[in-house]
Amino acid sequence: MLRTTFVLTITRHRRLLATLVVVMIGTACTADGEAPGSAPSPPDDAPAITVPPEAEREARLTLAAEFEGLYPAIAAPGRLVEVDLVARESVIDLVEAGPTTVWTYNGTVPGPQIEVEVGDTVRATLTNELTSPTSIHWHGIRVPNDMDGVPGLNQTALAPGESFTYEFTPPDPGTYWYHSHTLGSEQLDRGLYGAIIVRNPAEVESFDVDATWILDDWLLDETGQIIEEFFDNHVAMHHGRYGELVTANGEPAPILTVRPGERVRLRLVNASNGRWYEPRFDGLGARVLAVDGQTASRPVRLDDVTLAAGNRLDVVFDAPMTPGAHAVVDGVFGADTPLGTILVEGDPVAADHGTLPLNSSVPDWAAAAALTPDIDLTIEVGVDEDLFARFRFNGRSYPDVAPVHLEQGTFAKIRLDNRTGVLHPIHLHGQFFKVLTRGGVPVDEPFFRDTIFIDGQEVVEIGLVPLETGQWLLHCHIQEHAEAGMATVALVRAPGADLPELPDLRAGHIGATLTAPEGDMDPDEEILP
Numbered sequence: 001m002l003r004t005t006f007v008l009t010i011t012r013h014r015r016l017l018a019t020l021v022v023v024m025i026g027t028a029c030t031a032d033g034e035a036p037g038s039a040p041s042p043p044d045d046a047p048a049i050t051v052p053p054e055a056e057r058e059a060r061l062t063l064a065a066e067f068e069g070l071y072p073a074i075a076a077p078g079r080l081v082e083v084d085l086v087a088r089e090s091v092i093d094l095v096e097a098g099p100t101t102v103w104t105y106n107g108t109v110p111g112p113q114i115e116v117e118v119g120d121t122v123r124a125t126l127t128n129e130l131t132s133p134t135s136i137h138w139h140g141i142r143v144p145n146d147m148d149g150v151p152g153l154n155q156t157a158l159a160p161g162e163s164f165t166y167e168f169t170p171p172d173p174g175t176y177w178y179h180s181h182t183l184g185s186e187q188l189d190r191g192l193y194g195a196i197i198v199r200n201p202a203e204v205e206s207f208d209v210d211a212t213w214i215l216d217d218w219l220l221d222e223t224g225q226i227i228e229e230f231f232d233n234h235v236a237m238h239h240g241r242y243g244e245l246v247t248a249n250g251e252p253a254p255i256l257t258v259r260p261g262e263r264v265r266l267r268l269v270n271a272s273n274g275r276w277y278e279p280r281f282d283g284l285g286a287r288v289l290a291v292d293g294q295t296a297s298r299p300v301r302l303d304d305v306t307l308a309a310g311n312r313l314d315v316v317f318d319a320p321m322t323p324g325a326h327a328v329v330d331g332v333f334g335a336d337t338p339l340g341t342i343l344v345e346g347d348p349v350a351a352d353h354g355t356l357p358l359n360s361s362v363p364d365w366a367a368a369a370a371l372t373p374d375i376d377l378t379i380e381v382g383v384d385e386d387l388f389a390r391f392r393f394n395g396r397s398y399p400d401v402a403p404v405h406l407e408q409g410t411f412a413k414i415r416l417d418n419r420t421g422v423l424h425p426i427h428l429h430g431q432f433f434k435v436l437t438r439g440g441v442p443v444d445e446p447f448f449r450d451t452i453f454i455d456g457q458e459v460v461e462i463g464l465v466p467l468e469t470g471q472w473l474l475h476c477h478i479q480e481h482a483e484a485g486m487a488t489v490a491l492v493r494a495p496g497a498d499l500p501e502l503p504d505l506r507a508g509h510i511g512a513t514l515t516a517p518e519g520d521m522d523p524d525e526e527i528l529p
């Protein structure tokens with residue numbers, strides 16, 4: 001409960017706590033990071049890695065071969081889906097105290113849900129009517145690198161008044177979302193996000209109801225306005241900015257009405273800056289079909305996954321034949337935060353739905369757990385002389401990064417060693433990966449994902465076969481951690497290609513605090529205000 005106390009006191013006592021925070025980095029925050037679902041510590045007698053190099057090479061080739069077929073074959077060309085997204089200020093009704101001024105795509109939070117089928121091409125024109133630069137990232141979708149929306153890395157942020165057209169053909173069915181990747185601690189918090197659903201036509205008839213809930217939390221003052229202090233040392237050092245009002249689709253605790261016997265697919269998206277959720281469905285036997293849009297090879301228990309910032313969970317259940325109301329709550333802080341209600345009423349439907357559309361092509365990759373990591377990434381936090389936090393991958397804070405080099409089509413194992421006391425949902429752009437071990441213990445997740453929750457002081461190993469070449473951001477999805485430097489770049493090159501060069505990342509605006517200084521970059525220099 002220590003964590004809860006901190007979260008709720010963040011805004012009121014920020015400055016007072018600043019010094020205390022610094023003291024607590026390595027002590028209380030460690031206990032603070034004891035999230036539910038955390039992995040056990042490695043056993044003392046964990047076997048040393050004994051696989052010889054030649055056998056490792058063979059094993060890697062086998063893993064890459066097992067990966068082939070995970071993704072669907074390239075679909076036949078479909079429709080052209082054109083979308084206009086205008087980023088602008090608007091007002092919405094969140095609380096009785098009054099309308100709340102927010103930033104929106106097309107006047108609503110969330111922005112319009114974009115719905116396509118695999119093979120369709122999305123042509124989305126973003127027009128910036130804000131007073132700040134902005135850009136859109138298509139979270140999870142394997143887009144061409146120059147459509148990925150990270151300013152300074154993949155594109156130039158749109159100045160106020162400018163427009164830019166994103167065009168891509170999503171290759172994978174699933175639940176994805178789009179959001180600003182510019183000044184994220186402010187722009188996500190103000191409401192710049194929406195869902196993009198890529199359907200597999202062969203699956204559509206498997207479900208009677210296909211709904212989306214995008215979760216967010218809001219930090220409002222007594223008049224219902226967003227408190228405009230988006231980034232400070234305290235939220236950066238803890239779990240990001242948390243709000244006390246939780247909404248789904250911009251509404252506190254909405255009701256999803258279904259008929260008795262209907263098979264329901266509810267796509268949950270976490271658009272919060274930092275907060276994570278453990279959704280619990282009362283009496284519905286709900287299970288998880290897909291994580292981060294990637295269908296599992298077998299249904300997953302809700303207890304076995306978290307919905308960290310950036311994650312998606314496709315929850316499936318068959319509505320009971322008896323009418324009634326079923327609460328959906330967040331289990332993180334004592335199961336007392338309502339997320340919504342499933343209301344079962346009306347005429348029943350036939351309850352014979354057959355089997356769930358699972359993905360039998362997910363490799364188990366059990367052999368990967370014993371391999372030597374190709375890349376070691378150590379996550380640390382430091383405090384500069386003015387008591388500002390800097391998160392570092394291998395000693396470096398964005399934009400002064402040491403990029404990770406990966407080769408297209410080649411299996412790679414990445415070890416993420418979190419030496420901070422706080423959790424981090426790490427997101428890799430442009431690729432999906434599989435969790436191999438937690439705390440030195442092999443993990444059997446029957447799905448690939450794009451964002452992984454790493455607990456305080458935890459070591460997690462992931463494996464992937466990158467297919468998309470280019471420069472891809474690898475970062476913490478807690479917006480305030482990313483803005484405190486917790487980002488690096490994965491450079492994926494085709495076999496035999498030259499090592500790519502990194503662009504000047506200082507030209508971008510991934511965070512308000514990352515306006516880089518002139519002159520040589522020094523990982524230890526003060527670049528926070």
Ligand SMILES: [Cu+2]
Pocket residue numbers: 423424425476477478481482486
């Ligand atoms: Cu983080």
